[in-house]
Amino acid sequence: MMSVPFFGCTLAILAVWAGRRWIAVALWALSLIALGVLYRLHATDTLPLAF
Amino acid sequence: MSADVSRALNIAGLFAVSAILLVAFWDQFANAELPCPLCLLQRAGFVCAAMGLALNIRFGPRPSHYGIVILSSLVGATAAVRQVLLHVAPNTGAYGEALFGLHFYTWAFVVFAAMVAGSAVMLLFDRQFEPPRPAGLPRLGTAALALAGLLALGNGVSTVLECGGGLCPDNPAGYELLDPAAPVPAPEPAG
Numbered sequence: 581m582m583s584v585p586f587f588g589c590t591l592a593i594l595a596v597w598a599g600r601r602w603i604a605v606a607l608w609a610l611s612l613i614a615l616g617v618l619y620r621l622h623a624t625d626t627l628p629l630a631f
Numbered sequence: 632m633s634a635d636v637s638r639a640l641n642i643a644g645l646f647a648v649s650a651i652l653l654v655a656f657w658d659q660f661a662n663a664e665l666p667c668p669l670c671l672l673q674r675a676g677f678v679c680a681a682m683g684l685a686l687n688i689r690f691g692p693r694p695s696h697y698g699i700v701i702l703s704s705l706v707g708a709t710a711a712v713r714q715v716l717l718h719v720a721p722n723t724g725a726y727g728e729a730l731f732g733l734h735f736y737t738w739a740f741v742v743f744a745a746m747v748a749g750s751a752v753m754l755l756f757d758r759q760f761e762p763p764r765p766a767g768l769p770r771l772g773t774a775a776l777a778l779a780g781l782l783a784l785g786n787g788v789s790t791v792l793e794c795g796g797g798l799c800p801d802n803p804a805g806y807e808l809l810d811p812a813a814p815v816p817a818p819e820p821a822g
Contacts, residue, residue: 582668582794585675586787589682593780596685597773608682608699615675615706619713621798622668627716 582618585611634691637759638772641687644749645775648681651742652782658735659789664727665803669714671790673739676707678783680746685779688772691764697750704750708743711736 588611595604655674658664666674683699690696714736718725725734733741753759768776792806793799 581797582671582799583787583790586678586783586790589675589678590780590783590787592682593685593776593783596682596689597768597776597780599689601686601690604682604686605695605699608679608703611675611682612679612703612706615672615679618668618675618798619672619706619710622672623713625717627713629716629720 584614585618588614632753632756632759634759634761634765637692637753637756638688638765638769640753641684641692642769642772642775644746645681645684645688645779648677648684649775649778649782651677652786654730655735656782656785656789658727658730662728665793665805667714667726667801667803668799669710669717669736670726671786671799672710673707673714673736674786676703676710676739676743678779678786679703680707680743681779681783683750685776688775689768692753692759694754694760697754700750701747704743704746708740708747711740711743715740 588607592604592607592611595601595607652674655666655670659666680700680703683696683701683703686696686699687693714726717723718734727735730738790799792808793803795807
């Protein structure tokens with residue numbers, strides 16, 4: 581699951597090289613959304629900060 | 632700034648992002664420092680930001696491509712800032728060794744901030760967006776794309792080997808798919 585953004589962007593770079601701009605942008609967008617979801621899943625502990 | 636100059640700067644930027652990912656790989660394999668989940672998210676942030684540069688190189692500079700760099704950098708910086716804040720208070724330890732006095736997640740935040748600022752500066756120059764857009768793909772641009780693509784793929788494979796198909800452990804001790812019997816890491820001492 582953690583590898584989704586990497587593979588998504590790999591495919592996006594292939595799409596860039598192949599000249600498929602909209603496919604590349606769509607794959608990037610999906611990868612970024614996956615990145616955000618993964619961050620949300622991992623950022624669960626309270627930060628050890630007290631002011 | 633002409634479109635050709637802009638493209639050259641984007642190629643240099645893509646090589647620079649690739650260099651960052653190479654340094655991360657060097658630390659992982661030469662120093663045996665496995666990337667934690669937040670580390671992987673920051674690497675993914677760099678890969679996503681590289682997409683904007685790749686699009687500028689292949690299709691010519693567009694404001695939307697710089698927007699891709701900025702948005703990706705903001706997400707990556709969020710992961711970096713969280714990791715900084717996890718360790719900024721006294722007696723909270725750190726993750727990994729320092730490089731030139733700063734830990735990797737601090738350097739990541741610095742670089743993400745620089746990428747946002749750099750994109751903002753590039754957006755100041757309107758002439759690069761005027762037609763005609765540069766045609767074709769220069770040889771150096773192809774090399775930059777190939778290197779970025781290989782690093783994105785390599786990070787994906789490395790992540791699968793380390794974490795399998797699920798989420799990654801907070802303190803990874805080994806590659807899950809290569810050594811399923813890897814010892815469970817000891818919890819970090821409190822206080």
